[in-house]
Amino acid sequence: MKVTCDKCNCDMKITSSFRYHCPECKNEIEIAWVQELNKKHWDENKKNPQWIKIKGTEIIVAE
Numbered sequence: 917m918k919v920t921c922d923k924c925n926c927d928m929k930i931t932s933s934f935r936y937h938c939p940e941c942k943n944e945i946e947i948a949w950v951q952e953l954n955k956k957h958w959d960e961n962k963k964n965p966q967w968i969k970i971k972g973t974e975i976i977v978a979e
Contacts (some may be wrong), residue, residue: 919950919962921979922971936970945970953977 918926921938928936932948950968953975957965965977 917954918967920967920969922969922976928970939971943970943972945973945975947973949973 919936919979920926920972920978921941921943923943924938924940925937925974928938928945930947931937931944935944936947936950937944953968954964955965957977965979969976976978
């Protein structure tokens with residue numbers, strides 16, 4: 917799954933502290949929040965999202 921920072925459109929990386937981190941603008945989000953959205957999306961659509969955008973603390977399925 918691709919996780920993109922909505923602020924600068926770069927691909928976010930997973931850190932050792934279980935967060936997605938944007939190296940450009942320092943935006944961060946906990947992996948657990950992404951997993952919750954992933955589960956909700958699976959329950960509703962029976963498939964995992966391919967692309968997620970992080971906008972502040974908001975997580976958006978962008979496929």
